[in-house]
Amino acid sequence: MRIIVFVTLAAGIALAETPVDFQRQVRPILSDNCFHCHGPDRTTRMANLRLDTREGAFAPRKQGAAIVPGQPAASLILERIRHQDPARVMPPPQSHKKISAQQQQILTRWIAQGAPWQEHWAFQQPAKPSLPTVRNTQWPRSPLDQLLLARIEAAGLTPAPEADRRPRPHRSPAPTRRRRSLRHRPRPGRLRKARRPLPRLPPVRRTPRPLLARRRPLRRHPRPPRR
């Protein structure tokens, strides 16, 4: 328990310094909770406020601006999300949406960090990131490892030890007994007969004989129910 608390605390402290990722952390909060009334759809848009575009979110309004980069206290969205009056709070209670304390914290940190508004990665020009410094310089074998390790260390974790390279013995699945056909439901009197061992495959020479001796042909499919 203590370890969990410690790890969470360490992760919390480390995360306070890491920049908030707009696309991954901020935009989903806004799109889930606000876009229905402040998004691209003109027919459901309220207060003529768009929060899905940079222009809309930063545009000056009568009371200020929805988002004022670097100034969480001046940003209308935070004021309205934290509002005590149910008639003013955003999202409105009747929308049955709610912003958690953690999501509020993400929005606040993002605005405090200057509210960087990146386009979706698919529209961004790829750029080579500079490699972060890591404490355990022995672990990374490639630049990719270094990126991973930086994130692992930021979360207060350490990489798991390397897995054994020896291949694991491959176990074949347990041999299954050939199942009797599902449609074969012996009546109680026939139970003993039904318990006879199943004919093996491929058939031995004498197997077909009792089969051929049957008067009725073998049914391949269950009979349709009688009406």
Ligand code: HEC
């Ligand atoms: C169910 C519809 C609905 C949802 C969802 C909603 N809003 Fe609103 N919002 C409104 C309406 C209606 C108004 C105008 C009335 C008012 O000011 O309360 C408004 C007004 C605002 C204003 C004030 C604009 C101004 O200039 O006065 C802000 C800021 C705002 N919303 C932010 C948000 C944020 C942030 C979210 C998501 C967390 C959100 N809203 C979700 C309906 C909604």
